[in-house]
Amino acid sequence: MKWKWLALGCGFLTVSLIVTSCESIRTSFGSYSFIKKLPGAETIETATQQISLQKIKLEPYAQTIDGTLTSPKYNNFSAEGTVQVSGTVGKYEDLGSEFAWIQIDYTGKQQAGLPSSFHYYVPIKQGHFREKIQLFAGKGEYKVTIRMPGASEEEYYYPFASFRVTNENPSVRRDISYSTSAKKAGLVISSPLTGYTVQRKSVALSGRLAEETQAKKVLLQLRKGEKVWKRVIPVKDHQFAESIPLLYGKGVHELQVMVPDEKRSGYYVEGAALYVDNTSSEERTPVEYTGLYHERGVHLTRPIAGGDRAELTYRIAGTIDPDAKFSKETDYMIVQTTKGENKATYFIPVNQYRFDSEIWLRFGAGTYQITVYVPEVTTEQRDYFRFYTVASFQVKSKASSDLRDLLPSRGVQSDHPDIRDLAREITAGKKTNREKAKAIYQYVANVMEYDVEKLRNNSFEWDDSALKSLQKKSGVCQDFAFLSIALLRSLDIPARFVEGESAGQRHAWVEVWTGERWLTMDPTWGAGYITPEGSFVKKYDEKFFDPSPEAFAKTHKRTGVVY
Template sequence: MNRRIGMWGALMTALSLVVLAGCGLLADFETEAKQKLGKYDALAEKKNEELDLRELKLEPYADEVGGRLSSPRYQEFAVNSQLEIKGSAKKYRGFRSDVAWIEVEKESDGGKEMEFSYYAPLRDGRFSQRVQLFDGKGKYQVTVRLPGKDEEDRFYDLARFEVINVNPEKKRDVALTRAGQAAGLKIDRPTSGLTQAKGVFNLEGSLGKIENGRVMVRLEKDGKQWEHLFPLEQGKFVGKIPLFYGKGVHQLTLLTPDKKRKDYYNEAGSLLVENTADRKRNPIEYFKHYDERGVKLASPLAGGDSANMKYRIKGRINPDAPYADQTKHLIVQTKKDGMEATYFVPVKNYRFDDTFWLRFGKGEYEVTVNVPEITDEQRDYFRFFGVARFTVTNTSDRDLRNLLPSRGIQSKDETIRALAEELTQGKKGDQAKALAVYEYVAKNIRYDVQKFKNDEFEYDDSARKTLKEKEGVCQDYSFLAIALLRSIDIETRFVQGVADGNRHAWVEVKVDGRWLTMDPTWGSGYIDGNDRFVRRYTTKYFDPKPGEFAKTHTRTGVMY
């Protein structure tokens, strides 16, 4: 008997040891599981253990519509950054809206109330929404509302509760309004409603229910605001957004076109972008022809840049835009202290990428980008339309207005430079070199009477074209002479004026500190009574006496 008792006792002892060992294993497992929860999940669990987790109380409207929340279950609780809200309404028929409105509010340290709204789709009276607590650690008040049955856009409280976020990291969703949801707005880049960028950030998205038209972007910071329209191409939009207003958080709002009202846009979504760059820039001013002619600037994206003597412009033209096939160049005008210069930027395969000069020395320039008027009408002037305007500051002290290339004057061209060096080889002094150039142009370029009489001027008229075709009118003689002289570093300028009652152009060249006048057009010959050009070279119009020259020529200004 005693022996049997001993065996039973031994068995019970062994079982006890197994149970005790099992309890130890279970405790270790629970500790490991808590560690796997993560720091902030564990903090939230600990906080919930300290709280009085009272059951969530619904508002009176819940009884009216058979409303309930399956998640959350408590009046006050803690989470790690996010929570799930799920609910339903049995008596949903007759709702005047198809969404549940979830409003999240938080009081900031400065006492300012911040809020964020979600519009959760209602399907057969049910809704579900993941909610991101947008401002890091702290207490948030959440209000869940269901639509009314009496008036459109009227909502009533279903439940109100408080959530404590234990995670200090600030995370934010992209905020979509009801209009944004109705338009099928989707933002693919950035993926977060709070992102960082240095000076510029990329925006990409789509409108699932609108394929063509434009979306508006509004950028705001410290009371300043910028708006711009981006084209929709097959429902998608892409843009680079400059963060104009320096370091700190910029608010970006997207607005989508209203289906019923023309040129009216509805706020559709918003996000925050923290600019890490200190530099402030100026918005580009866009004109109506920017959109109408399909111009898209890729660079610059903002005004206020700095440059050393020259500045790059880059972009494209929408092939489907009016006159896109015929737009072979853009016209860039620069202004500084009352002085103006014009440059042509070539367009090839609907793209442009070129530089222009800041020729008037140090300081701020106003730059206007233009598209040419497309017309078959022949005339002695060109019309063009502004598409964009911005500022750029030249940091160079050098004033090279009379040496740098300009419209029609390709003084950096190697063929022109080689010819100028050949013409002036062995010549002593700038006056002798200028005479050599005058003589070459006057003797080798034939006056084009038909071009003058029929106003057959072209945008590509230039020194290079004159050298190739060996004919032209006064502007073409002047283009070539100036390009040749500038190519060998002799300061030269294009003079506009009137001669014998007609618009005319000639040249002034700087020689030994003074401006010498020369008119290679008049030095080449004359037009007889039968409107034929007669060659007769003369040096009478090289460095003429001012009084004699003024009898036939009236100077009105200089063109750059």
């Protein structure tokens, strides 16, 4: 808001200390000195001297609105951190606004990043105003100016009174600054408790709005120098809470909580302002959110900013608002990591509207683009999944190795004890990677049944996996591949999920690193075949383990590797 005021004159009076050269009078009570009393001044006797304090003179506008200043009464005095300001306005019903404006200006050198002024907007209730103001910058001299609103023009404020005060307290204690719009909206910040706080990397923000306020969102604005970041967060049951990343490294960040403009839909106006001194020199990047982030009720609690550094794994955590659209049907979240041309996809379960899981940064050291998705909610059965972006950010991995073909992946729980124990049992006595791979091929092809109905009905599930295949002992090509790869990787044998085509349909099989070369195996085709009538015939066939590339190419077309 642009504040305007008219200079109606100033009558600034200074404190005078006058010590006369009058003859001292000695009594049994000690020595006293006489001082000359100025017109309109009063004297205060201390233990060693008498001080002449000049009363604060009100501006002409104060007389116009029948105003008085009841505290403080004197100019140029000392205080210990705070000053009580109070007064009355006889013609308060004629004012264009219900708030008095108190401005405090620090005349000394302010800490970098902190403003040298502070503003209070104090409600005028039944003609009375009262505020305990904070001398925010510590020890030094301050000028305090009190202004009152005009008779009918809310944007205009006029001088009411001013005084100077010296703070003897060195502590930096700053209140949270609230605008008139914030006061009308009933905005109250409950965390942090003060307008200046020292934190590392982030600050926990929480607050509330008045019950009569219909606002569903507030706008956060973080600023450091010329760098600005904005984000809209939801208000639920008149309350809001968010961890705010201090993105721009060491130093003071200004954080503003802006409230919806009552006059213009979709706009926000100044609300509350506070300052956070970040002790971390690490600079980070914002998380980018889409409109679906709020629509689907997603709330990421980790990370709150991009640019984190990690090793092999990175944690993704958050919640789903139970009242949001499709919240009850959202059983999982999808996270995709991208490094260059390499991509890996992970499905994270949602339990009781919460998700929390570690994902693998499997492609070695470097910068990863991480994208978080929500699934499409549909009753249609398909052999693919459709999902939509809600957030994205970057992570830098310091991993020393590229372990893309050894780490667990979507559907491949190679680190699960049941998978590890079974793999050791299957390959007992086998020496080479090829021998172990053949034993696993034989096991999967002999144990698993092909699920024709799953193929026919496209009854794929997000949690299809090696463990599920092991439990059901049936599945389609992806399930044969999931189980085979999990068993191989659990033995530290590199293996990968290959997608392609066979017999005119989408198909999946496995490639295994023997230590010298990649060999191909298709345990699905090794398990049997489907008749022209559409039924599965169980018949083990070894020729689809390590076939010649020429023979395999006659029935299979490779299109890529999936992680």
